[in-house]
Amino acid sequence: MASINLTSDQVKFESSPNDTILQASLKQGVNHVHACGGHGFCSTCRIYIENGLEGLSERNEKEERLASQLGLTPEIRLACQTKAQGDITARRLVLDDVDQRLILQHGESKKPRSLGKEKEASVLFVDIADYTAFTEQTPAYDVVHILNRYFFIAGNIIKENDGRIIDYYGDGFLAIFGLNDNKNHAANLIKAGFALQDAIDRFDHDIHALVDREFKIRLGAHTGKVIWGTIGIEGMEKEAAIGDTVNFASRIEQANKDLNTKFLISENLYKQFDQWCTISGSYDIKAKGKEGIHKVFALDRMLAPMPPA
Incomplete structure:
Protein backbone atom coordinates (compact mmCIF):
# COMPACT_ATOMS: atom_id res chain seq x y z
CA MET A 1 0.00 0.00 0.00
CA GLU A 108 -10.55 22.20 -27.19
CA SER A 109 -7.62 24.04 -28.76
CA LYS A 110 -5.09 22.22 -30.88
CA LYS A 111 -2.49 24.81 -29.97
CA PRO A 112 -0.09 23.72 -27.20
CA ARG A 113 -0.38 25.83 -24.07
CA SER A 114 2.48 26.33 -21.63
CA LEU A 115 1.28 25.70 -18.07
CA GLY A 116 4.14 27.49 -16.36
CA LYS A 117 7.82 26.61 -16.35
CA GLU A 118 10.69 28.18 -14.46
CA LYS A 119 13.52 29.26 -16.73
CA GLU A 120 16.86 31.04 -16.38
CA ALA A 121 16.56 34.07 -18.62
CA SER A 122 17.56 37.68 -19.15
CA VAL A 123 14.92 40.38 -19.36
CA LEU A 124 15.09 43.64 -21.32
CA PHE A 125 12.60 46.50 -21.08
CA VAL A 126 12.84 49.26 -23.68
CA ASP A 127 10.77 52.42 -23.94
CA ILE A 128 10.86 55.71 -25.82
CA ALA A 129 12.12 58.77 -23.95
CA ASP A 130 9.54 61.59 -23.70
CA TYR A 131 6.96 59.51 -25.55
CA THR A 132 3.98 61.62 -24.43
CA ALA A 133 5.48 64.80 -25.87
CA PHE A 134 6.36 62.91 -29.05
CA THR A 135 2.76 61.77 -29.62
CA GLU A 136 1.28 65.16 -28.72
CA GLN A 137 3.46 67.01 -31.20
CA THR A 138 3.37 64.51 -34.06
CA PRO A 139 0.46 63.79 -36.45
CA ALA A 140 -1.28 60.48 -35.77
CA TYR A 141 -0.28 58.95 -39.10
CA ASP A 142 3.38 59.79 -38.50
CA VAL A 143 3.23 58.37 -34.96
CA VAL A 144 2.04 54.99 -36.26
CA HIS A 145 4.49 55.04 -39.18
CA ILE A 146 7.46 55.87 -36.94
CA LEU A 147 6.49 53.31 -34.31
CA ASN A 148 6.15 50.59 -36.93
CA ARG A 149 9.60 51.41 -38.29
CA TYR A 150 11.00 51.48 -34.74
CA PHE A 151 9.50 48.13 -33.79
CA PHE A 152 10.64 46.60 -37.09
CA ILE A 153 14.24 47.67 -36.48
CA ALA A 154 14.18 46.69 -32.80
CA GLY A 155 12.45 43.38 -33.44
CA ASN A 156 15.04 42.26 -35.97
CA ILE A 157 17.90 43.15 -33.64
CA ILE A 158 16.29 41.19 -30.80
CA LYS A 159 15.75 38.22 -33.09
CA GLU A 160 19.30 38.35 -34.46
CA ASN A 161 20.58 38.06 -30.88
CA ASP A 162 18.38 35.06 -30.11
CA GLY A 163 15.83 37.00 -28.08
CA ARG A 164 12.10 37.30 -28.36
CA ILE A 165 9.77 40.28 -27.92
CA ILE A 166 6.84 38.97 -25.91
CA ASP A 167 4.92 42.15 -25.19
CA TYR A 168 4.36 45.66 -26.54
CA TYR A 169 3.04 48.42 -24.32
CA GLY A 170 2.48 51.55 -26.39
CA ASP A 171 5.89 53.17 -26.40
CA GLY A 172 8.01 50.18 -25.60
CA PHE A 173 8.42 46.45 -25.41
CA LEU A 174 9.55 43.56 -23.25
CA ALA A 175 12.09 41.12 -24.68
CA ILE A 176 13.28 37.87 -23.13
CA PHE A 177 16.53 36.08 -23.88
CA GLY A 178 16.88 32.41 -22.92
CA LEU A 179 13.38 31.05 -23.53
CA ASN A 180 14.96 28.53 -25.89
CA ASP A 181 17.41 27.53 -23.12
CA ASN A 182 20.36 29.29 -24.75
CA LYS A 183 22.90 29.56 -21.94
CA ASN A 184 24.37 32.74 -23.43
CA HIS A 185 21.15 34.68 -22.87
CA ALA A 186 22.79 37.38 -20.75
CA ALA A 187 25.53 38.08 -23.32
CA ASN A 188 22.97 38.13 -26.10
CA LEU A 189 20.92 40.72 -24.23
CA ILE A 190 23.93 43.00 -23.73
CA LYS A 191 24.87 42.78 -27.41
CA ALA A 192 21.28 43.43 -28.45
CA GLY A 193 21.09 46.44 -26.14
CA PHE A 194 24.15 48.11 -27.64
CA ALA A 195 23.00 47.26 -31.18
CA LEU A 196 19.61 48.80 -30.41
CA GLN A 197 21.20 52.03 -29.22
CA ASP A 198 23.34 52.30 -32.34
CA ALA A 199 20.40 51.54 -34.65
CA ILE A 200 18.08 54.03 -32.94
CA ASP A 201 20.76 56.74 -33.12
CA ARG A 202 20.76 56.26 -36.89
CA PHE A 203 16.96 56.05 -36.91
CA ASP A 204 16.75 59.34 -34.99
CA HIS A 205 18.81 61.02 -37.69
CA ASP A 206 16.65 59.54 -40.46
CA ILE A 207 13.28 60.69 -39.10
CA HIS A 208 14.17 64.34 -38.61
CA ALA A 209 12.49 64.96 -41.96
CA LEU A 210 9.21 63.88 -40.32
CA VAL A 211 9.49 65.27 -36.79
CA ASP A 212 11.49 68.07 -35.31
CA ARG A 213 12.45 66.32 -32.10
CA GLU A 214 14.82 63.62 -30.86
CA PHE A 215 13.82 59.97 -30.87
CA LYS A 216 15.69 58.23 -28.07
CA ILE A 217 15.18 55.01 -26.13
CA ARG A 218 15.86 53.89 -22.57
CA LEU A 219 16.79 50.32 -21.66
CA GLY A 220 16.69 48.38 -18.39
CA ALA A 221 17.82 44.79 -17.86
CA HIS A 222 18.14 42.07 -15.26
CA THR A 223 18.87 38.33 -15.29
CA GLY A 224 17.52 35.47 -13.19
CA LYS A 225 14.61 33.05 -12.99
CA VAL A 226 11.32 33.77 -14.75
CA ILE A 227 8.06 31.87 -14.86
CA TRP A 228 7.03 31.26 -18.47
CA GLY A 229 3.46 30.25 -19.25
CA THR A 230 0.25 31.01 -21.12
CA ILE A 231 -2.33 33.31 -19.57
CA GLY A 232 -5.76 34.53 -20.69
CA ILE A 233 -8.99 32.98 -21.91
CA GLU A 234 -9.41 31.05 -25.15
CA GLY A 235 -9.02 33.32 -28.15
CA MET A 236 -7.38 36.08 -26.11
CA GLU A 237 -4.52 34.23 -24.49
CA LYS A 238 -0.84 35.08 -24.69
CA GLU A 239 2.46 33.68 -23.52
CA ALA A 240 3.92 35.67 -20.68
CA ALA A 241 6.97 35.87 -18.45
CA ILE A 242 6.30 36.79 -14.84
CA GLY A 243 8.16 36.92 -11.57
CA ASP A 244 10.60 39.08 -9.61
CA THR A 245 13.21 39.12 -12.39
CA VAL A 246 10.72 40.68 -14.81
CA ASN A 247 9.43 43.16 -12.24
CA PHE A 248 12.91 44.28 -11.25
CA ALA A 249 13.99 44.75 -14.89
CA SER A 250 10.97 47.02 -15.35
CA ARG A 251 11.91 49.08 -12.28
CA ILE A 252 15.48 49.40 -13.53
CA GLU A 253 14.28 50.71 -16.88
CA GLN A 254 12.05 53.26 -15.12
CA ALA A 255 15.02 54.50 -13.08
CA ASN A 256 16.64 55.82 -16.27
CA LYS A 257 14.33 58.82 -16.25
CA ASP A 258 15.35 60.02 -12.78
CA LEU A 259 19.03 59.25 -13.30
CA ASN A 260 19.19 60.72 -16.82
CA THR A 261 20.73 57.48 -18.11
CA LYS A 262 20.06 55.39 -21.20
CA PHE A 263 21.01 51.77 -20.50
CA LEU A 264 20.81 50.53 -16.92
CA ILE A 265 21.47 46.97 -15.83
CA SER A 266 21.37 45.15 -12.51
CA GLU A 267 24.42 44.25 -10.48
CA ASN A 268 23.80 40.55 -11.21
CA LEU A 269 24.06 41.26 -14.91
CA TYR A 270 26.98 43.65 -14.68
CA LYS A 271 29.13 41.20 -12.71
CA GLN A 272 29.10 38.88 -15.72
CA PHE A 273 30.27 41.54 -18.18
CA ASP A 274 32.35 44.11 -16.30
CA GLN A 275 35.41 43.11 -18.35
CA TRP A 276 33.57 43.56 -21.67
CA CYS A 277 31.71 46.80 -20.99
CA THR A 278 32.56 50.27 -19.72
CA ILE A 279 30.12 52.21 -17.57
CA SER A 280 29.32 55.88 -17.21
CA GLY A 281 28.32 55.46 -13.57
CA SER A 282 26.82 53.26 -10.86
CA TYR A 283 23.80 54.17 -8.77
CA ASP A 284 21.84 53.01 -5.74
CA ILE A 285 18.10 52.84 -6.34
CA LYS A 286 14.98 51.81 -4.51
CA ALA A 287 12.69 49.52 -6.47
CA LYS A 288 8.97 49.42 -5.88
CA GLY A 289 7.99 46.03 -4.49
CA LYS A 290 11.55 45.16 -3.37
CA GLU A 291 13.12 45.88 -0.03
CA GLY A 292 16.43 47.66 0.44
CA ILE A 293 18.76 49.56 -1.86
CA HIS A 294 19.88 48.06 -5.15
CA LYS A 295 22.95 48.95 -7.20
CA VAL A 296 22.55 49.45 -10.95
CA PHE A 297 25.11 50.32 -13.63
CA ALA A 298 24.80 52.62 -16.63
CA LEU A 299 26.47 50.93 -19.61
CA ASP A 300 28.56 53.20 -21.81
CA ARG A 301 30.12 51.09 -24.52
CA MET A 302 31.02 47.51 -25.37
CA LEU A 303 34.59 46.28 -25.54
CA ALA A 304 35.77 43.34 -27.66
CA PRO A 305 35.69 40.48 -27.40
CA MET A 306 32.28 39.59 -26.00
CA PRO A 307 31.39 36.01 -25.02
CA PRO A 308 30.45 33.85 -28.03
CA ALA A 309 26.76 33.73 -28.98
Missing part, protein backbone atom coordinates in the same frame (compact mmCIF):
# COMPACT_ATOMS: atom_id res chain seq x y z
CA ALA A 2 1.19 3.47 -0.86
CA SER A 3 0.48 6.59 1.17
CA ILE A 4 -1.04 9.55 -0.70
CA ASN A 5 -1.03 13.00 0.86
CA LEU A 6 -3.28 15.47 -1.00
CA THR A 7 -2.23 18.86 0.34
CA SER A 8 -4.96 20.66 -1.60
CA ASP A 9 -7.59 18.75 0.40
CA GLN A 10 -5.62 18.25 3.61
CA VAL A 11 -6.25 14.53 3.48
CA LYS A 12 -3.94 11.53 3.67
CA PHE A 13 -4.91 7.99 2.74
CA GLU A 14 -3.65 4.60 1.58
CA SER A 15 -3.87 3.44 -2.02
CA SER A 16 -3.94 -0.10 -3.35
CA PRO A 17 -1.36 -0.89 -6.08
CA ASN A 18 -4.27 -1.78 -8.38
CA ASP A 19 -6.08 1.56 -7.95
CA THR A 20 -5.33 4.72 -9.84
CA ILE A 21 -4.80 7.81 -7.73
CA LEU A 22 -8.22 9.04 -8.89
CA GLN A 23 -9.93 5.84 -7.77
CA ALA A 24 -8.20 5.96 -4.39
CA SER A 25 -9.07 9.63 -4.01
CA LEU A 26 -12.76 9.10 -4.81
CA LYS A 27 -12.96 6.21 -2.34
CA GLN A 28 -11.92 8.68 0.35
CA GLY A 29 -14.76 11.04 -0.57
CA VAL A 30 -12.51 13.64 -2.21
CA ASN A 31 -14.44 15.71 -4.77
CA HIS A 32 -11.81 14.92 -7.39
CA VAL A 33 -12.92 16.40 -10.73
CA HIS A 34 -12.88 13.95 -13.64
CA ALA A 35 -15.09 15.37 -16.39
CA CYS A 36 -14.47 12.54 -18.88
CA GLY A 37 -15.25 9.85 -16.33
CA GLY A 38 -11.60 9.01 -15.71
CA HIS A 39 -10.84 7.81 -19.23
CA GLY A 40 -7.84 10.02 -19.93
CA PHE A 41 -9.55 12.34 -22.41
CA CYS A 42 -9.81 15.67 -20.56
CA SER A 43 -7.01 16.11 -17.96
CA THR A 44 -9.34 17.70 -15.36
CA CYS A 45 -8.10 15.17 -12.80
CA ARG A 46 -4.54 16.46 -13.15
CA ILE A 47 -2.38 16.61 -10.03
CA TYR A 48 0.95 18.24 -9.27
CA ILE A 49 3.44 15.90 -7.61
CA GLU A 50 5.23 17.77 -4.83
CA ASN A 51 7.21 14.76 -3.61
CA GLY A 52 7.61 11.12 -4.62
CA LEU A 53 7.59 11.39 -8.42
CA GLU A 54 9.83 8.35 -8.64
CA GLY A 55 7.16 6.27 -6.90
CA LEU A 56 4.62 6.61 -9.72
CA SER A 57 3.80 4.34 -12.63
CA GLU A 58 5.12 5.40 -16.04
CA ARG A 59 2.83 7.39 -18.29
CA ASN A 60 0.68 5.12 -20.42
CA GLU A 61 -0.33 5.85 -24.02
CA LYS A 62 -3.41 7.91 -23.09
CA GLU A 63 -1.53 10.08 -20.62
CA GLU A 64 1.44 10.47 -22.95
CA ARG A 65 -0.86 11.73 -25.71
CA LEU A 66 -2.44 14.40 -23.50
CA ALA A 67 0.87 15.34 -21.90
CA SER A 68 2.35 15.94 -25.34
CA GLN A 69 -0.68 17.89 -26.59
CA LEU A 70 -0.91 20.13 -23.52
CA GLY A 71 2.79 20.44 -22.74
CA LEU A 72 2.48 18.88 -19.27
CA THR A 73 5.72 18.82 -17.32
CA PRO A 74 6.80 15.54 -15.63
CA GLU A 75 5.44 16.79 -12.28
CA ILE A 76 1.90 17.08 -13.63
CA ARG A 77 0.17 13.70 -13.90
CA LEU A 78 -3.31 12.47 -14.75
CA ALA A 79 -4.73 10.93 -11.60
CA CYS A 80 -7.02 8.68 -13.66
CA GLN A 81 -4.08 7.01 -15.41
CA THR A 82 -1.43 7.04 -12.68
CA LYS A 83 -0.88 4.49 -9.93
CA ALA A 84 1.17 5.09 -6.81
CA GLN A 85 3.80 2.47 -6.11
CA GLY A 86 5.39 4.52 -3.35
CA ASP A 87 4.45 7.33 -0.97
CA ILE A 88 3.64 10.64 -2.65
CA THR A 89 2.62 14.18 -1.76
CA ALA A 90 0.48 15.92 -4.37
CA ARG A 91 -2.17 18.56 -4.88
CA ARG A 92 -5.14 18.73 -7.19
CA LEU A 93 -4.96 21.46 -9.81
CA VAL A 94 -8.66 21.63 -10.70
CA LEU A 95 -10.55 22.58 -7.57
CA ASP A 96 -13.89 24.04 -8.69
CA ASP A 97 -16.20 24.70 -11.65
CA VAL A 98 -14.16 27.66 -12.86
CA ASP A 99 -10.98 25.55 -12.97
CA GLN A 100 -12.86 22.79 -14.78
CA ARG A 101 -14.25 25.15 -17.42
CA LEU A 102 -10.80 26.64 -17.90
CA ILE A 103 -9.16 23.25 -18.44
CA LEU A 104 -11.90 21.97 -20.75
CA GLN A 105 -11.75 25.15 -22.79
CA HIS A 106 -8.01 24.84 -23.25
CA GLY A 107 -8.41 21.21 -24.20
Whole structure:
Protein backbone atom coordinates (compact mmCIF):
# COMPACT_ATOMS: atom_id res chain seq x y z
CA MET A 1 0.00 0.00 0.00
CA ALA A 2 1.19 3.47 -0.86
CA SER A 3 0.48 6.59 1.17
CA ILE A 4 -1.04 9.55 -0.70
CA ASN A 5 -1.03 13.00 0.86
CA LEU A 6 -3.28 15.47 -1.00
CA THR A 7 -2.23 18.86 0.34
CA SER A 8 -4.96 20.66 -1.60
CA ASP A 9 -7.59 18.75 0.40
CA GLN A 10 -5.62 18.25 3.61
CA VAL A 11 -6.25 14.53 3.48
CA LYS A 12 -3.94 11.53 3.67
CA PHE A 13 -4.91 7.99 2.74
CA GLU A 14 -3.65 4.60 1.58
CA SER A 15 -3.87 3.44 -2.02
CA SER A 16 -3.94 -0.10 -3.35
CA PRO A 17 -1.36 -0.89 -6.08
CA ASN A 18 -4.27 -1.78 -8.38
CA ASP A 19 -6.08 1.56 -7.95
CA THR A 20 -5.33 4.72 -9.84
CA ILE A 21 -4.80 7.81 -7.73
CA LEU A 22 -8.22 9.04 -8.89
CA GLN A 23 -9.93 5.84 -7.77
CA ALA A 24 -8.20 5.96 -4.39
CA SER A 25 -9.07 9.63 -4.01
CA LEU A 26 -12.76 9.10 -4.81
CA LYS A 27 -12.96 6.21 -2.34
CA GLN A 28 -11.92 8.68 0.35
CA GLY A 29 -14.76 11.04 -0.57
CA VAL A 30 -12.51 13.64 -2.21
CA ASN A 31 -14.44 15.71 -4.77
CA HIS A 32 -11.81 14.92 -7.39
CA VAL A 33 -12.92 16.40 -10.73
CA HIS A 34 -12.88 13.95 -13.64
CA ALA A 35 -15.09 15.37 -16.39
CA CYS A 36 -14.47 12.54 -18.88
CA GLY A 37 -15.25 9.85 -16.33
CA GLY A 38 -11.60 9.01 -15.71
CA HIS A 39 -10.84 7.81 -19.23
CA GLY A 40 -7.84 10.02 -19.93
CA PHE A 41 -9.55 12.34 -22.41
CA CYS A 42 -9.81 15.67 -20.56
CA SER A 43 -7.01 16.11 -17.96
CA THR A 44 -9.34 17.70 -15.36
CA CYS A 45 -8.10 15.17 -12.80
CA ARG A 46 -4.54 16.46 -13.15
CA ILE A 47 -2.38 16.61 -10.03
CA TYR A 48 0.95 18.24 -9.27
CA ILE A 49 3.44 15.90 -7.61
CA GLU A 50 5.23 17.77 -4.83
CA ASN A 51 7.21 14.76 -3.61
CA GLY A 52 7.61 11.12 -4.62
CA LEU A 53 7.59 11.39 -8.42
CA GLU A 54 9.83 8.35 -8.64
CA GLY A 55 7.16 6.27 -6.90
CA LEU A 56 4.62 6.61 -9.72
CA SER A 57 3.80 4.34 -12.63
CA GLU A 58 5.12 5.40 -16.04
CA ARG A 59 2.83 7.39 -18.29
CA ASN A 60 0.68 5.12 -20.42
CA GLU A 61 -0.33 5.85 -24.02
CA LYS A 62 -3.41 7.91 -23.09
CA GLU A 63 -1.53 10.08 -20.62
CA GLU A 64 1.44 10.47 -22.95
CA ARG A 65 -0.86 11.73 -25.71
CA LEU A 66 -2.44 14.40 -23.50
CA ALA A 67 0.87 15.34 -21.90
CA SER A 68 2.35 15.94 -25.34
CA GLN A 69 -0.68 17.89 -26.59
CA LEU A 70 -0.91 20.13 -23.52
CA GLY A 71 2.79 20.44 -22.74
CA LEU A 72 2.48 18.88 -19.27
CA THR A 73 5.72 18.82 -17.32
CA PRO A 74 6.80 15.54 -15.63
CA GLU A 75 5.44 16.79 -12.28
CA ILE A 76 1.90 17.08 -13.63
CA ARG A 77 0.17 13.70 -13.90
CA LEU A 78 -3.31 12.47 -14.75
CA ALA A 79 -4.73 10.93 -11.60
CA CYS A 80 -7.02 8.68 -13.66
CA GLN A 81 -4.08 7.01 -15.41
CA THR A 82 -1.43 7.04 -12.68
CA LYS A 83 -0.88 4.49 -9.93
CA ALA A 84 1.17 5.09 -6.81
CA GLN A 85 3.80 2.47 -6.11
CA GLY A 86 5.39 4.52 -3.35
CA ASP A 87 4.45 7.33 -0.97
CA ILE A 88 3.64 10.64 -2.65
CA THR A 89 2.62 14.18 -1.76
CA ALA A 90 0.48 15.92 -4.37
CA ARG A 91 -2.17 18.56 -4.88
CA ARG A 92 -5.14 18.73 -7.19
CA LEU A 93 -4.96 21.46 -9.81
CA VAL A 94 -8.66 21.63 -10.70
CA LEU A 95 -10.55 22.58 -7.57
CA ASP A 96 -13.89 24.04 -8.69
CA ASP A 97 -16.20 24.70 -11.65
CA VAL A 98 -14.16 27.66 -12.86
CA ASP A 99 -10.98 25.55 -12.97
CA GLN A 100 -12.86 22.79 -14.78
CA ARG A 101 -14.25 25.15 -17.42
CA LEU A 102 -10.80 26.64 -17.90
CA ILE A 103 -9.16 23.25 -18.44
CA LEU A 104 -11.90 21.97 -20.75
CA GLN A 105 -11.75 25.15 -22.79
CA HIS A 106 -8.01 24.84 -23.25
CA GLY A 107 -8.41 21.21 -24.20
CA GLU A 108 -10.55 22.20 -27.19
CA SER A 109 -7.62 24.04 -28.76
CA LYS A 110 -5.09 22.22 -30.88
CA LYS A 111 -2.49 24.81 -29.97
CA PRO A 112 -0.09 23.72 -27.20
CA ARG A 113 -0.38 25.83 -24.07
CA SER A 114 2.48 26.33 -21.63
CA LEU A 115 1.28 25.70 -18.07
CA GLY A 116 4.14 27.49 -16.36
CA LYS A 117 7.82 26.61 -16.35
CA GLU A 118 10.69 28.18 -14.46
CA LYS A 119 13.52 29.26 -16.73
CA GLU A 120 16.86 31.04 -16.38
CA ALA A 121 16.56 34.07 -18.62
CA SER A 122 17.56 37.68 -19.15
CA VAL A 123 14.92 40.38 -19.36
CA LEU A 124 15.09 43.64 -21.32
CA PHE A 125 12.60 46.50 -21.08
CA VAL A 126 12.84 49.26 -23.68
CA ASP A 127 10.77 52.42 -23.94
CA ILE A 128 10.86 55.71 -25.82
CA ALA A 129 12.12 58.77 -23.95
CA ASP A 130 9.54 61.59 -23.70
CA TYR A 131 6.96 59.51 -25.55
CA THR A 132 3.98 61.62 -24.43
CA ALA A 133 5.48 64.80 -25.87
CA PHE A 134 6.36 62.91 -29.05
CA THR A 135 2.76 61.77 -29.62
CA GLU A 136 1.28 65.16 -28.72
CA GLN A 137 3.46 67.01 -31.20
CA THR A 138 3.37 64.51 -34.06
CA PRO A 139 0.46 63.79 -36.45
CA ALA A 140 -1.28 60.48 -35.77
CA TYR A 141 -0.28 58.95 -39.10
CA ASP A 142 3.38 59.79 -38.50
CA VAL A 143 3.23 58.37 -34.96
CA VAL A 144 2.04 54.99 -36.26
CA HIS A 145 4.49 55.04 -39.18
CA ILE A 146 7.46 55.87 -36.94
CA LEU A 147 6.49 53.31 -34.31
CA ASN A 148 6.15 50.59 -36.93
CA ARG A 149 9.60 51.41 -38.29
CA TYR A 150 11.00 51.48 -34.74
CA PHE A 151 9.50 48.13 -33.79
CA PHE A 152 10.64 46.60 -37.09
CA ILE A 153 14.24 47.67 -36.48
CA ALA A 154 14.18 46.69 -32.80
CA GLY A 155 12.45 43.38 -33.44
CA ASN A 156 15.04 42.26 -35.97
CA ILE A 157 17.90 43.15 -33.64
CA ILE A 158 16.29 41.19 -30.80
CA LYS A 159 15.75 38.22 -33.09
CA GLU A 160 19.30 38.35 -34.46
CA ASN A 161 20.58 38.06 -30.88
CA ASP A 162 18.38 35.06 -30.11
CA GLY A 163 15.83 37.00 -28.08
CA ARG A 164 12.10 37.30 -28.36
CA ILE A 165 9.77 40.28 -27.92
CA ILE A 166 6.84 38.97 -25.91
CA ASP A 167 4.92 42.15 -25.19
CA TYR A 168 4.36 45.66 -26.54
CA TYR A 169 3.04 48.42 -24.32
CA GLY A 170 2.48 51.55 -26.39
CA ASP A 171 5.89 53.17 -26.40
CA GLY A 172 8.01 50.18 -25.60
CA PHE A 173 8.42 46.45 -25.41
CA LEU A 174 9.55 43.56 -23.25
CA ALA A 175 12.09 41.12 -24.68
CA ILE A 176 13.28 37.87 -23.13
CA PHE A 177 16.53 36.08 -23.88
CA GLY A 178 16.88 32.41 -22.92
CA LEU A 179 13.38 31.05 -23.53
CA ASN A 180 14.96 28.53 -25.89
CA ASP A 181 17.41 27.53 -23.12
CA ASN A 182 20.36 29.29 -24.75
CA LYS A 183 22.90 29.56 -21.94
CA ASN A 184 24.37 32.74 -23.43
CA HIS A 185 21.15 34.68 -22.87
CA ALA A 186 22.79 37.38 -20.75
CA ALA A 187 25.53 38.08 -23.32
CA ASN A 188 22.97 38.13 -26.10
CA LEU A 189 20.92 40.72 -24.23
CA ILE A 190 23.93 43.00 -23.73
CA LYS A 191 24.87 42.78 -27.41
CA ALA A 192 21.28 43.43 -28.45
CA GLY A 193 21.09 46.44 -26.14
CA PHE A 194 24.15 48.11 -27.64
CA ALA A 195 23.00 47.26 -31.18
CA LEU A 196 19.61 48.80 -30.41
CA GLN A 197 21.20 52.03 -29.22
CA ASP A 198 23.34 52.30 -32.34
CA ALA A 199 20.40 51.54 -34.65
CA ILE A 200 18.08 54.03 -32.94
CA ASP A 201 20.76 56.74 -33.12
CA ARG A 202 20.76 56.26 -36.89
CA PHE A 203 16.96 56.05 -36.91
CA ASP A 204 16.75 59.34 -34.99
CA HIS A 205 18.81 61.02 -37.69
CA ASP A 206 16.65 59.54 -40.46
CA ILE A 207 13.28 60.69 -39.10
CA HIS A 208 14.17 64.34 -38.61
CA ALA A 209 12.49 64.96 -41.96
CA LEU A 210 9.21 63.88 -40.32
CA VAL A 211 9.49 65.27 -36.79
CA ASP A 212 11.49 68.07 -35.31
CA ARG A 213 12.45 66.32 -32.10
CA GLU A 214 14.82 63.62 -30.86
CA PHE A 215 13.82 59.97 -30.87
CA LYS A 216 15.69 58.23 -28.07
CA ILE A 217 15.18 55.01 -26.13
CA ARG A 218 15.86 53.89 -22.57
CA LEU A 219 16.79 50.32 -21.66
CA GLY A 220 16.69 48.38 -18.39
CA ALA A 221 17.82 44.79 -17.86
CA HIS A 222 18.14 42.07 -15.26
CA THR A 223 18.87 38.33 -15.29
CA GLY A 224 17.52 35.47 -13.19
CA LYS A 225 14.61 33.05 -12.99
CA VAL A 226 11.32 33.77 -14.75
CA ILE A 227 8.06 31.87 -14.86
CA TRP A 228 7.03 31.26 -18.47
CA GLY A 229 3.46 30.25 -19.25
CA THR A 230 0.25 31.01 -21.12
CA ILE A 231 -2.33 33.31 -19.57
CA GLY A 232 -5.76 34.53 -20.69
CA ILE A 233 -8.99 32.98 -21.91
CA GLU A 234 -9.41 31.05 -25.15
CA GLY A 235 -9.02 33.32 -28.15
CA MET A 236 -7.38 36.08 -26.11
CA GLU A 237 -4.52 34.23 -24.49
CA LYS A 238 -0.84 35.08 -24.69
CA GLU A 239 2.46 33.68 -23.52
CA ALA A 240 3.92 35.67 -20.68
CA ALA A 241 6.97 35.87 -18.45
CA ILE A 242 6.30 36.79 -14.84
CA GLY A 243 8.16 36.92 -11.57
CA ASP A 244 10.60 39.08 -9.61
CA THR A 245 13.21 39.12 -12.39
CA VAL A 246 10.72 40.68 -14.81
CA ASN A 247 9.43 43.16 -12.24
CA PHE A 248 12.91 44.28 -11.25
CA ALA A 249 13.99 44.75 -14.89
CA SER A 250 10.97 47.02 -15.35
CA ARG A 251 11.91 49.08 -12.28
CA ILE A 252 15.48 49.40 -13.53
CA GLU A 253 14.28 50.71 -16.88
CA GLN A 254 12.05 53.26 -15.12
CA ALA A 255 15.02 54.50 -13.08
CA ASN A 256 16.64 55.82 -16.27
CA LYS A 257 14.33 58.82 -16.25
CA ASP A 258 15.35 60.02 -12.78
CA LEU A 259 19.03 59.25 -13.30
CA ASN A 260 19.19 60.72 -16.82
CA THR A 261 20.73 57.48 -18.11
CA LYS A 262 20.06 55.39 -21.20
CA PHE A 263 21.01 51.77 -20.50
CA LEU A 264 20.81 50.53 -16.92
CA ILE A 265 21.47 46.97 -15.83
CA SER A 266 21.37 45.15 -12.51
CA GLU A 267 24.42 44.25 -10.48
CA ASN A 268 23.80 40.55 -11.21
CA LEU A 269 24.06 41.26 -14.91
CA TYR A 270 26.98 43.65 -14.68
CA LYS A 271 29.13 41.20 -12.71
CA GLN A 272 29.10 38.88 -15.72
CA PHE A 273 30.27 41.54 -18.18
CA ASP A 274 32.35 44.11 -16.30
CA GLN A 275 35.41 43.11 -18.35
CA TRP A 276 33.57 43.56 -21.67
CA CYS A 277 31.71 46.80 -20.99
CA THR A 278 32.56 50.27 -19.72
CA ILE A 279 30.12 52.21 -17.57
CA SER A 280 29.32 55.88 -17.21
CA GLY A 281 28.32 55.46 -13.57
CA SER A 282 26.82 53.26 -10.86
CA TYR A 283 23.80 54.17 -8.77
CA ASP A 284 21.84 53.01 -5.74
CA ILE A 285 18.10 52.84 -6.34
CA LYS A 286 14.98 51.81 -4.51
CA ALA A 287 12.69 49.52 -6.47
CA LYS A 288 8.97 49.42 -5.88
CA GLY A 289 7.99 46.03 -4.49
CA LYS A 290 11.55 45.16 -3.37
CA GLU A 291 13.12 45.88 -0.03
CA GLY A 292 16.43 47.66 0.44
CA ILE A 293 18.76 49.56 -1.86
CA HIS A 294 19.88 48.06 -5.15
CA LYS A 295 22.95 48.95 -7.20
CA VAL A 296 22.55 49.45 -10.95
CA PHE A 297 25.11 50.32 -13.63
CA ALA A 298 24.80 52.62 -16.63
CA LEU A 299 26.47 50.93 -19.61
CA ASP A 300 28.56 53.20 -21.81
CA ARG A 301 30.12 51.09 -24.52
CA MET A 302 31.02 47.51 -25.37
CA LEU A 303 34.59 46.28 -25.54
CA ALA A 304 35.77 43.34 -27.66
CA PRO A 305 35.69 40.48 -27.40
CA MET A 306 32.28 39.59 -26.00
CA PRO A 307 31.39 36.01 -25.02
CA PRO A 308 30.45 33.85 -28.03
CA ALA A 309 26.76 33.73 -28.98
